[in-house]
Amino acid sequence: MIAVAEQVLNGVQFGLTLFLMAAGLTLIFGVMNLVNLAHGSLYMIGAFIAAATFNASHSFIVAIAAALLGTAAVGIAIEVVVFRALYRRDHLDQVLATFGLILFFNETVRMIWGATALYAQVPEFLSGQIQILPGVPYPTYRLVIIAVGLVVALFLYLLVMRTRIGMLIRAGASDRTMVAALGVNITLLYTLVFGLGAALAALSGALAGPVFTVESGMGDDLLILAFVVIVIGGIGSIRGAFIAAVLVGVVDTVGRAFLRPLFALFMSGFAADNAGPATASMLIYILMAAVLFFRPEGLFPRARR
Amino acid sequence: MKSSSTRLIVATVTLGALALLPPISLFLGQDFYIDLFTRVMIFAIAAVSLDLILGFGGLVSFGHAAYLGIGSYAVGILAYYHVDNGFVQFGAAVIAAALIALFIGWVSLRTSGIYFIMITLAFGQMIYFLGESVNQFGGDNGLNIERHSRFADFLNLDRPTVLYYFVFAWLALCLGFGWRLVESRFGMVIRGAKSNETRMLALGFRVFRYRLVAFVISGAMAGVAGALLANLTLFLSPSIMHWTRSGEIMMMVILGGIGTLVGPVIGAIVYLVLENVLSGLTEHWQAILGPFLVLVVVFSKTGLLGAAGEWRAKFPHG
Numbered sequence: 001m002i003a004v005a006e007q008v009l010n011g012v013q014f015g016l017t018l019f020l021m022a023a024g025l026t027l028i029f030g031v032m033n034l035v036n037l038a039h040g041s042l043y044m045i046g047a048f049i050a051a052a053t054f055n056a057s058h059s060f061i062v063a064i065a066a067a068l069l070g071t072a073a074v075g076i077a078i079e080v081v082v083f084r085a086l087y088r089r090d091h092l093d094q095v096l097a098t099f100g101l102i103l104f105f106n107e108t109v110r111m112i113w114g115a116t117a118l119y120a121q122v123p124e125f126l127s128g129q130i131q132i133l134p135g136v137p138y139p140t141y142r143l144v145i146i147a148v149g150l151v152v153a154l155f156l157y158l159l160v161m162r163t164r165i166g167m168l169i170r171a172g173a174s175d176r177t178m179v180a181a182l183g184v185n186i187t188l189l190y191t192l193v194f195g196l197g198a199a200l201a202a203l204s205g206a207l208a209g210p211v212f213t214v215e216s217g218m219g220d221d222l223l224i225l226a227f228v229v230i231v232i233g234g235i236g237s238i239r240g241a242f243i244a245a246v247l248v249g250v251v252d253t254v255g256r257a258f259l260r261p262l263f264a265l266f267m268s269g270f271a272a273d274n275a276g277p278a279t280a281s282m283l284i285y286i287l288m289a290a291v292l293f294f295r296p297e298g299l300f301p302r303a304r305r
Numbered sequence: 306m307k308s309s310s311t312r313l314i315v316a317t318v319t320l321g322a323l324a325l326l327p328p329i330s331l332f333l334g335q336d337f338y339i340d341l342f343t344r345v346m347i348f349a350i351a352a353v354s355l356d357l358i359l360g361f362g363g364l365v366s367f368g369h370a371a372y373l374g375i376g377s378y379a380v381g382i383l384a385y386y387h388v389d390n391g392f393v394q395f396g397a398a399v400i401a402a403a404l405i406a407l408f409i410g411w412v413s414l415r416t417s418g419i420y421f422i423m424i425t426l427a428f429g430q431m432i433y434f435l436g437e438s439v440n441q442f443g444g445d446n447g448l449n450i451e452r453h454s455r456f457a458d459f460l461n462l463d464r465p466t467v468l469y470y471f472v473f474a475w476l477a478l479c480l481g482f483g484w485r486l487v488e489s490r491f492g493m494v495i496r497g498a499k500s501n502e503t504r505m506l507a508l509g510f511r512v513f514r515y516r517l518v519a520f521v522i523s524g525a526m527a528g529v530a531g532a533l534l535a536n537l538t539l540f541l542s543p544s545i546m547h548w549t550r551s552g553e554i555m556m557m558v559i560l561g562g563i564g565t566l567v568g569p570v571i572g573a574i575v576y577l578v579l580e581n582v583l584s585g586l587t588e589h590w591q592a593i594l595g596p597f598l599v600l601v602v603v604f605s606k607t608g609l610l611g612a613a614g615e616w617r618a619k620f621p622h623g
Contacts, residue, residue, distance in 0.1 A: 035419060037552075085603045091419055092365050096559055097602040099552040104595030111589050224430050224548060227423045235419060277438040285431035289412050292424055296416045 002136050007257045008250055009132070013142045015249020016149025017211075020204035021226040022233070022241040023156055024197030030173045030236030030302070031193050034083060035091050037098035039201055039226065040219025041105035046071045046202025047209040047218060048109055051120035060123035067206040068199045075198025079191055087190075102220065110216045120209035145207050152200070153242050160238060169193060173236060173302075225252075228284055232291050234298030244299065248284050255280040311614045316480070316567040319574070323473060327466050339465050340537075345577045346472045347533045350479050352557040352569030354526035359555070360564035361487050362519050363499030365422045368409070368429025369554050372402040372524040374436060374546030376531020381541035382442055384450045391454035391462075395532050402528025403521050405432070410520035414513055429551050436543035447542035454536055462536055472533050476570070479526055483566050486522070495519050560601055562610030571609055 025039050046067040054063035078101065086094050122141045129137035160166035168189055171179045180186040205219070212218065229248050233240025260276025267275065291299065323346065330338040351373050358364040376398035383394050409428045416424055437445040453462035462468045486492050498505045498512045505512050535541065544550070553576065561572025579597075583590035605612060 029419070035422070082599060082603070089602075091422060092359075092555075092559070093602050095365070095367065095422065096552075096556060097599045099549075099556065100595040100598030100602070102549070102552075102595070103591040103598070107589050107592035107595065111592065220549065221430075224426060228427050231420060231423045231427070274439055274441055278435055281434035281438045282431045285427050288424070288427055292416055292420065293412060296420065298420075 002133075004254075004258075005133070005136065006138065007254050009138060009146070010142065011250030011253035012246055013145050013149075013211075013249070014253055015246040016146055016153075017204050017208045018222070018225055018229055018249055019149055019242055019245035020152060020200050020207075021222060022229040022245050023152070023238055024200040025226050026230040026233070026236055026238065026241045027169070027193055028197045029230070031169055031176075032083075032087060032190055034087060035094045035098065036083075036197075037095060037223065038078065038101040038105065039197070040223030041102055042071050042075055042198045042201035042219070043205040043208075043222060044109060044216070044219040045074055045105065046205030047120070047214045048113055048118060048205075049202070050206030051118045051209050051214045052113065054120065054123070055118075060126070064203070064206050067202045071202030071205075072195045072199040075201075076191055076195045079194040083194070084187075106216045106220075113216075115216065117213045117215040120214045122210045141210065145211075148203070148207060152203070153238075156238055165192070225284070228288050230298075232288055232298055234300035234302065236302045237298070237300040240298055240300030248287070251287055252280075252284050255283040259283075312565055312567055312610065315571065315610065315613065319567060319570055320477065320480075323476075327469050331466070336465065339469050341577070341581060343465070343469045343472050343537050344534075345573050346469075346476045347530050347537060348554065348557060348577060349570040349573035350472075350476055350533070351527050351530040351554050352561070352573050353476075353479055353483055353566060354523045354530065355554055356558045356563065356566070356569045357483055357486065357526070358516075358519050358523045359558055360568075361492065361499065362495045362516060364414075364516065364520065365425075366413075366520070366523075367422050367426040367548070367551050367555065368432070369523075369527055370546050370548070370550035371409075371429040371432040372406060372527035373531040373534065373550070373554075374432060374543065375402045375405055376528035376533075377535040377545060378436065378442065378531075378541060379528070380454060380532045380535040381448060381450050384452060384454075384535075385442065385448065389452050389455050391456035391460075394454045395529065398528045398532035399525045402531065403525040406521045406524025407517070410517045410524075414516050414520065426548055426551070429546065429548055433543055433546040433548070436546055443541055445543055447540055447544075450535060450539045450541060453539070454532070468536060472537075475529060475533060479529070480566055480570070482526075487566070491515065491518070556598055560598075560608055562608035565610055568608055568610045575609065 021039065021043055024042075025036065028034055028036050028039070049070045050063045050067035053066040054060065057063065082097060082101065086097055122139075126141045126144055128140050130140050130143060132138045132143075158166075160169060168179065168184055172184075172186065172189055176186060179189075201219075225248065229244045230241055232248065233242070233244035256277070259280040260272055263272035263276045263279070295301070323342065326342055327339050330336065351369065354372075355366065355369045358366055379398035379401045380394045383389070383397060388394065409425065413421055413424045413428065436442075442448050453468070456462075460467060460471065462471060487496070494505065494510050494512075494515045498510070498515065502512055531545075534545065557572035557576045558569045559572070560575055561570065562568025580590065580594065583593055587593070601608075
């Protein structure tokens with residue numbers, strides 16, 4: 001039972017890491033109608049900047065700040081240089097151009113930091129464990145990730161639903177021509193949203209660095225998971241992304257931890273050794289297929305225009 | 306009229322050049338090119354199969370490497386159990402790829418637009434992780450294949466030149482089949498549904514069924530490419546199913562010219578030769594290839610073939 005609780009918490013933590021990625025992805029798609037495969041690269045860049053800064057400065061706060069600012073700058077740069085030419089193009093062109101960007105960023109990171117993984121460590125003041133229940137210790141750092149994820153979710157909710165910028169973002173998502181006609185600087189709005197999305201991806205990467213491996217291409221597989229999240233949640237919906245991210249995180253983590261022992265109850269050990277991990281790795285895709293089968297536009301579809 | 310005659314010229318020249326490549330490279334003592342271009346033609350088949358649904362059907366399937374992998378694993382797994390009859394292996398590859406495409410298409414084709422791109426992408430990754438986690442067949446380390454597929458005594462695929470012409474024959478077959486398909490009534494329905502789905506539905510065509518059949522044909526053809534690839538590399542690895550591989554195949558289609566049959570072939574040649582040349586120049590070749598791809602997408606709508614057509618239109622007598 002304790003093991004289950006621990007794995008569920010791990011799942012929530014992974015899910016919130018995913019949410020930080022997926023929130024930016026879904027905002028950018030919702031507002032600009034842009035498919036950005038290079039979002040995984042921004043996550044990677046965030047992780048690298050944070051790890052390198054931390055190793056140099058030994059300050060966690062400085063590392064996070066550097067990752068956010070540096071990655072937001074990279075994000076804004078590619079928005080201005082590449083994406084402005086792509087907004088009016090179809091999704092296929094966007095997919096391919098951003099695929100080219102992935103190759104470029106993976107290689108650039110390899111050129112700067114080398115082909116081997118960069119060592120990222122948990123800062124000392126967060127490296128301990130906390131008793132979440134009597135007799136159940138849990139790593140402080142993972143709890144911090146959960147806390148940060150929840151705070152960012154609340155911040156995004158307030159930003160999108162309660163502020164003027166948020167109102168413009170929502171308006172831009174439903175009718176950008178009208179918003180532009182009303183005198184809003186839509187170009188600036190796009191750049192701002194893109195910078196925000198990049199910063200969120202960087203935060204995700206910076207926090208995940210000590211938990212996963214900081215290496216070139218680390219964002220490629222996570223990107224697909226973030227896509228699964230926003231497809232399940234309904235593209236353009238922050239609320240959907242949040243719920244789907246936690247769902248995907250928990251299903252994936254718990255599946256990987258318990259499917260093999262579960263299969264071993266009614267299969268030979270050998271069969272369970274093969275079928276357990278295979279099923280666990282496919283679980284979230286099966287979940288996605290099931291959701292899309294019944295709700296082709298995700299759990300929280302956008303209102304029809 | 307003009308663009309189709311351009312295409313015919315390009316197709317004839319390309320296939321002619323591919324047919325003459327082995328004797329020339331043997332004469333020059335550059336056997337290496339036989340290997341490279343066998344690979345090129347295999348990916349050309351995969352790219353043509355993708356273009357059947359992508360270019361002609363408007364279905365942006367982003368998980369095409371999965372079928373390549375399934376064809377490859379069908380050959381490899383049969384070889385692992387000492388079944389090396391080529392007819393059995395290739396039959397299994399085609400049937401397995403077609404069945405998986407049937408399932409993936411059946412679920413995915415209910416969605417459209419961006420959802421279709423992402424769901425096919427996710428299914429592709431699902432197959433990739435399946436290959437990676439089944440340790441029986443090598444897991445993520447991969448698995449050596451002991452022998453080439455055996456068809457007949459005169460067709461000894463151990464010899465690189467024989468394998469080359471075997472792949473060449475498949476490429477010609479797939480191009481011929483593809484041409485018949487897109488010009489047929491079936492092809493017209495698929496193309497009609499791309500430009501105006503509502504109208505096709507109103508005319509009484511069950512668009513979903515036509516698309517599903519096209520999806521299955523495309524998957525089966527990619528399965529053949531996978532079976533050929535297993536014979537070239539004699540190695541099974543889940544990495545041929547990774548989503549970035551799907552991106553590469555899609556890139557070949559766009560690079561050469563989407564919605565044509567010879568375009569993907571040109572795209573495969575340019576992409577893989579460029580990759581080969583650049584990786585010979587610097588280990589950081591992807592830092593050059595990436596921006597090149599971005600430029601191609603931003604500045605060209607119809608790929609290299611389109612550029613050739615424009616050039617011909619500009620200089621009609623040149």
